[in-house]
Amino acid sequence: MTTRQGQTGGRSKGRVTLSDVARMSGVSAMTVSRALNEPQRVSEQVRERVQQAIDALGYIPNRAARSLAGTRSHTIAVVIPSVSNAVFNNVIRGIYDVCAPAGYEMLMGNTYYSVQQESSLISKFLTHHPDGMIVTGLDMADSTRRQLEAAAIPLVQIMEVGTSAPLDMNVGISHSDAGAAMARYMLERGYRRIGVLGAQMDYRSQRRIQGFVDVLAEGGLADDRRVLTTSEPSTVRLGGQLLADLLLRNPDLDAVFCCNDDLAYGAIYECQRRHIRVPQQLAIAGFNDLEGSACINPSLTSIQTPLYDIGKTAAQMLMRRLAGEVLQQPVVDLGFQLRARESA
Amino acid sequence: MTTRQGQTGGRSKGRVTLSDVARMSGVSAMTVSRALNEPQRVSEQVRERVQQAIDALGYIPNRAARSLAGTRSHTIAVVIPSVSNAVFNNVIRGIYDVCAPAGYEMLMGNTYYSVQQESSLISKFLTHHPDGMIVTGLDMADSTRRQLEAAAIPLVQIMEVGTSAPLDMNVGISHSDAGAAMARYMLERGYRRIGVLGAQMDYRSQRRIQGFVDVLAEGGLADDRRVLTTSEPSTVRLGGQLLADLLLRNPDLDAVFCCNDDLAYGAIYECQRRHIRVPQQLAIAGFNDLEGSACINPSLTSIQTPLYDIGKTAAQMLMRRLAGEVLQQPVVDLGFQLRARESA
DNA sequence: CTGAAAGCGCTTACAG
DNA sequence: CTGAAAGCGCTTACAG
Numbered sequence: 239m240t241t242r243q244g245q246t247g248g249r250s251k252g253r254v255t256l257s258d259v260a261r262m263s264g265v266s267a268m269t270v271s272r273a274l275n276e277p278q279r280v281s282e283q284v285r286e287r288v289q290q291a292i293d294a295l296g297y298i299p300n301r302a303a304r305s306l307a308g309t310r311s312h313t314i315a316v317v318i319p320s321v322s323n324a325v326f327n328n329v330i331r332g333i334y335d336v337c338a339p340a341g342y343e344m345l346m347g348n349t350y351y352s353v354q355q356e357s358s359l360i361s362k363f364l365t366h367h368p369d370g371m372i373v374t375g376l377d378m379a380d381s382t383r384r385q386l387e388a389a390a391i392p393l394v395q396i397m398e399v400g401t402s403a404p405l406d407m408n409v410g411i412s413h414s415d416a417g418a419a420m421a422r423y424m425l426e427r428g429y430r431r432i433g434v435l436g437a438q439m440d441y442r443s444q445r446r447i448q449g450f451v452d453v454l455a456e457g458g459l460a461d462d463r464r465v466l467t468t469s470e471p472s473t474v475r476l477g478g479q480l481l482a483d484l485l486l487r488n489p490d491l492d493a494v495f496c497c498n499d500d501l502a503y504g505a506i507y508e509c510q511r512r513h514i515r516v517p518q519q520l521a522i523a524g525f526n527d528l529e530g531s532a533c534i535n536p537s538l539t540s541i542q543t544p545l546y547d548i549g550k551t552a553a554q555m556l557m558r559r560l561a562g563e564v565l566q567q568p569v570v571d572l573g574f575q576l577r578a579r580e581s582a
Numbered sequence: 583m584t585t586r587q588g589q590t591g592g593r594s595k596g597r598v599t600l601s602d603v604a605r606m607s608g609v610s611a612m613t614v615s616r617a618l619n620e621p622q623r624v625s626e627q628v629r630e631r632v633q634q635a636i637d638a639l640g641y642i643p644n645r646a647a648r649s650l651a652g653t654r655s656h657t658i659a660v661v662i663p664s665v666s667n668a669v670f671n672n673v674i675r676g677i678y679d680v681c682a683p684a685g686y687e688m689l690m691g692n693t694y695y696s697v698q699q700e701s702s703l704i705s706k707f708l709t710h711h712p713d714g715m716i717v718t719g720l721d722m723a724d725s726t727r728r729q730l731e732a733a734a735i736p737l738v739q740i741m742e743v744g745t746s747a748p749l750d751m752n753v754g755i756s757h758s759d760a761g762a763a764m765a766r767y768m769l770e771r772g773y774r775r776i777g778v779l780g781a782q783m784d785y786r787s788q789r790r791i792q793g794f795v796d797v798l799a800e801g802g803l804a805d806d807r808r809v810l811t812t813s814e815p816s817t818v819r820l821g822g823q824l825l826a827d828l829l830l831r832n833p834d835l836d837a838v839f840c841c842n843d844d845l846a847y848g849a850i851y852e853c854q855r856r857h858i859r860v861p862q863q864l865a866i867a868g869f870n871d872l873e874g875s876a877c878i879n880p881s882l883t884s885i886q887t888p889l890y891d892i893g894k895t896a897a898q899m900l901m902r903r904l905a906g907e908v909l910q911q912p913v914v915d916l917g918f919q920l921r922a923r924e925s926a
Numbered sequence: 927c928t929g930a931a932a933g934c935g936c937t938t939a940c941a942g
Numbered sequence: 943c944t945g946a947a948a949g950c951g952c953t954t955a956c957a958g
């Protein structure tokens with residue numbers, strides 16, 4: 239096996255180009271381009287000869303040249319808080335499943351939940367002149383908002399809906415409604431001393447908690463001391479720690495709403511270690527309904543959010559707009575489902 | 583809020599270009615380019631004037647033009663089985679944390695564990711003329727191997743090491759060694775009727791199991807009927823189902839090695855439901871040591887794999903090569919750690 | 927430290 | 943169905 243150390247990249251020289259293919263197949267570059275991009279506009283004979291030349295030469299089209307000369311970059315930029323997050327994985331898969339078959343490349347970047355990093359990421363992405371963009375959330379810096387408006391590309395803001403008018407298109411759910419629904423469910427089940435655990439505390443977690451607490455307040459059951467949050471990332475381990483802290487301050491709790499399923503897993507594990515029976519002594523509920531939530535013991539009551547569909551729908555909206563369609567419904571609320579299981 | 587429906591992308595006309603900035607700041611395009619890419623080679627006065635013009639005009643550089651004219655695309659292509667997989671998330675984060683600060687964009691695509699999809703994905707990525715590429719695994723189609731050799735860009739094959747010579751660079755661990763280590767550990771602990779559960783069954787899972795079973799065979803303890811695998815994706819739910827099936831055929835098992843932690847979670851949950859005490863009646867071990875494994879009850883014995891570091895190291899190797907360095911060590915074995923906990 | 931010329935590899939718009 | 947010309951917006955290589 240020969241090593242390739244030292245070679246660091248293809249200098250222009252020596253690359254096989256469209257004209258090489260054209261020369262070999264005895265047609266113009268224009269015709270090769272058509273054979274590649276609009277094969278139906280080229281005679282079958284020519285198409286075959288071109289294909290043979292491509293194979294013989296090992297021709298690889300150059301996207302940079304294509305996007306510079308053409309009107310499209312065939313690229314979609316996706317801005318999310320973090321690729322290493324079970325929630326966004328599902329969203330990404332939905333986007334990918336629509337974009338990839340349509341011939342669009344996905345440019346992906348993390349904001350790490352920082353408005354500032356979001357701004358610089360979007361600026362950077364704009365230099366690729368993506369044909370469309372998907373951005374997480376409705377909140378962004380004003381300067382970014384202006385940049386995006388100036389870029390004038392189709393844009394879908396995802397995850398949440400209803401907190402403010404989107405820049406262009408919007409698909410997601412109402413996190414405050416979802417939080418409220420969980421609170422109502424818990425009240426119906428008879429819980430009265432209800433705690434709340436939150437991590438990460440991005441806008442959507444905050445709205446979830448706000449919606450939840452507002453309903454408790456209506457019943458006169460809100461108590462700030464029962465709400466424990468941190469800006470640390472949401473993990474199973476953290477769920478256990480937070481529950482321990484919360485119980486220390488509020489030994490009399492009869493239920494806890496966790497802002498994320500992984501926190502809820504950690505809380506359930508902590509209860510197991512302390513021999514606290516769930517839900518008999520303490521009910522626990524989560525949010526997002528991740529894959530393991532139906533399997534854990536006790537199975538976890540949670541809010542199922544349409545993560546995959548949010549990604550898929552966002553990408554489809556983009557594709558439709560790129561096909562010239564005018565969308566009647568630029569804002570789509572995909573809704574959520576409360577999954578009542580054993581834990582609460 | 584004005585809607586932007588109907589606008590589908592920036593036609594070349596009307597874009598602010600380098601020359602516009604040059605004109606406004608009274609220097610040549612060349613100098614603006616330098617002010618942008620090698621600021622230290624331009625006088626501070628000029629740099630300031632150029633920056634003012636950029637701000638005033640809202641100039642956004644065009645990467646397509648840059649990569650067409652230049653020798654670099656400032657893009658790294660990453661080929662993984664699936665973005666929505668906790669294992670690869672960590673790898674991706676490692677890659678991202680090195681590439682993003684270095685000014686490299688990440689192009690990411692899924693093979694969905696298919697050699698065929700891998701081939702077409704790599705062909706597609708090559709049209710972007712990425713400066714480097716990271717590909718999962720050592721096995722690939724011969725045609726792809728040739729394409730990659732012809733492209734002559736730095737390439738790092740990741741995740742596993744030692745099964746065959748890499749095309750260029752390589753970082754990962756030996757999955758058969760890791761499987762073997764787990765088998766030895768279980769034998770030391772006194773387990774003798776040991777089952778194996780596998781899902782997905784990509785090359786690396788296969789090698790994990792092979793390494794594990796080979797050690798059992800040395801002790802005369804291998805039994806095909808105790809190995810249950812499926813090509814379905816690895817999930818918590820599947821872990822429970824597989825364990826149920828395995829116990830049906832082998833009620834006398836005293837331990838089970840699960841090829842992935844999520845299978846192990848499912849197996850533990852299933853034991854809880856059946857009141858099988860872990861590890862007293864049945865020991866359970868996993869692989870990858872995901873975040874929750876230390877928290878579940880009983881805490882999970884697993885093999886910790888350096889996922890983040892694999893990604894980080896691969897990206898660093900690429901960066902070093904792109905900086906012209908010749909690597910003394912093109913193959914890096916990052917090793918693994920057996921985490922002995924309560925479950926086995 | 928700064929600039930004029932040429933060209934990267936395609937596609938658009940116009941013909942025929 | 944096919945082609946000749948021009949140009950997309952940058953950077954390289956060469957000067958000075």
